[in-house]
Amino acid sequence: MAIQKRVGIWIRVSTDMQVKDDSPEHHEQRARYYAQSHDWQVMEVYRLDAVSGKSVMQHPEAQRMLADIRSGHITGLVFSKLARLARSTKELLEFAEIFRQEGADLVSLSENIDTSSPAGRLFFTIISAMAEWEREEIAARVAASVPIRAKLGKSLGGQAPFGYQWSGKEFVVNTTEAPVRALMYQLFLQLQRKKSTAQELNRRGYRTRNGTQFTATTVSRLLRDSTAKGERRANYTQTTGNNKQWVLKPQSEWVIIPCESIISPELWEQCNGILDNQEAKRRPRGPKPVYLLSGFVKCSCGTTMYVYQSSKNYACKRCKTRISVADIDEIYQVYLKEYLSGINREDYLRQSDQQLQEKKQLLEVTVKERTKLAKRITELVDLRLDGSLTKERYTEQYTPLEERMQQLDVIIPELEAEIDVRNIQLISSDVVLTDAKTLYDEWGSMSLDQKRAIVEVITSKVEITKQDITITLAYATPPSSKSREKVSPRHGFMLAISITFAG
Known part of the structure; x- marks a missing residue:
């Protein structure tokens, strides 16, 4: 049985007037209906009444929500529209990046964004592209000034390395830290282990600049830093990737500035020679084998089937069910192509859009009815206030109107929420039916990663029994399903292929 998705509901209105007139209860109810339609469990409601959208990241409710995302207490957040989440583009990008890193979903009802759907996942792609563009623009401007400042010997920002300090605009030795930095090289030359060197420094009572204990990582970084031998490097590193990992720039871009040394060049070269030899002896782990349908092939008992060692077969250890990787890949590709070619995209989307428009018309009629009721209630109140209606007559007319109003407040x-669901399903189906068919035409020239991207978007699971294979595609149900038989080209047994579709 699939694990029920756990979500939170985000409600923010920016002023006291909005709290009163733009009902948070309405937004919450709408979000609850949407979650209910997807069989999601609402775990938390994060409510920020009368809070400006200019900056919400540090609000206690926002911090509580982010903590719940990071802990896995919730795996998605539902809100009425992006402007309710954050009006600051910077904070919106920050929220989106955190959710992407944690594998959580954002659901914006007004913008029809649901990152748990195929089309909705494009949102993360777009947001990431925007964030990357913004970072690159800033980085380009900063990078242009870095070499010039470095050659002039000016600070490029950040702290001086342990053993040195900035005194005004001068880079000088820190007389308190320098002896500890020198001792680090001497201990490493003797012990030849980064961790042992860190432990010995800590045992002797020495600490880093911020008062914490030395670690093997800190020791390694400081041993590699050539500043200690009188060569301060600048413009030699950059960050790369989403994890902001530091990497070396090409050596031609480095700027070397002479500075006062703490140790001799010979001692520095000896220690770094030891480090080079140790790193050369480490064998990097090879990449794990990856197959087209890895993670999607399930045994009928519910167990995920894996390819063990070099067998080239998916196998279930519990039931001993097995199938060749080549066979299941071929079967999947043949029936995927047959299915995609058999869909009349225009008819399917037309029918879906017609159903969507019918719901929108119903909503429009319902909202108009509520407006009329509200007007009639106001008129009754005015008549009661000026004495034109008796108390009994007022109650007689007001009570059924109020009951009807309450019913509409539930229905609207x-x-x-139903329109939100249909909108997102329609967009998702359009993306899948258009892009997947186009991409399949290029299947033969695609890399494994590109093929996997298609599989991950449109596949729910591939279930294997002793005789049958059931392929379940994970998007809105097309007009018809198909069932065929196929002879395995390598083993000669008959496979009854049943392709089903999960809406």
Whole structure:
């Protein structure tokens, strides 16, 4: 049985007037209906009443929500629209990046964004591209000034390495830290282990600049830093990738500035020679084998089937069910192509859009009805206040109107949620039906990573029994399903292929 998705609901209104007039309860109810339609479990409601959207990241409710995302307490957040999450583009990008890193979903009902759907995942791609562009623009401007400042001997920002300090605009030795930095090289030359060197420094009572204990990582970084031998390097590193990992720039871009040394060049070269030899002896681990349908092939008992060692077969250890990797890949590709070619995209999307428009018309009629009721209630109140209606007559007319109003207040967000669902399903189906068919035409020239991207978007699971294979595609149900038989080209047994579709 699939694990029920756990979500939170985000509600923010920016002023006291909005709290009163733009009902948070309405937004919450709408979000709950949407979650209910997907069989999601609502775990938390994060409510920020009368809070400006200019900056919400540090709000206690925002921090509580992010903590729940990081801990896995919730795996998605539902809100009425992006402007309710954050009006600052910077904070919106930050939220999106955190959710992407944690593998959590964002669901914006007004913008029809649901990152748990294929089309919705494009949102993360777009947001990431925007963030990357913004970072590159800033980085380009900064990078252009770095070499010039470095050659002039000016600070490029950040702290001086342990053993040195900035005194005004001068880079000088820190007389308190320098002896400890020199001792580090001497201990490493003797012990020849980074961890042992760190432990010995800590045992002797020495600490880093911020008062923490030395670690093997800190020791390694400081041993590699050539500043200690009188050569301060600048413009020699950069960050790369989403994890902001530091890497060396080409040596031609480095700027070397002479500075006061702490140790002799000979001692520095001896220690770094030891480090070079140790790193050369380490064998990097080879990449794990990756197959087209890895993670999607399931045994009928519910166990995920894996390819063990070099067998080239998916196998279930519990049931001993086995199938060749080559066979299941070929079967999947043949039936994927047959399915995609058999869909009349225009008819399918037209029918889906017609159903969507019908729901929108119903919502429009319902909202108009509520407006009329609200107007009639206001008129009754005015008549009661000026004495034109007796108390009994007022109650007689007001009570059924109020009951009807309460009913519509339940129906309207429910209709809005259903429209949200249909909108997102329509967009998802369009993306899948258009892009997947186009991409399949290029299947033969694609890399494994590109093929896997298609599989991950449109495949729910591939279930294997002793005689049958059931391929379940994970998007809205097309007009018809198909069932065929196929002879395995390598083993000669008959496989009854049943392709089903999960809406």
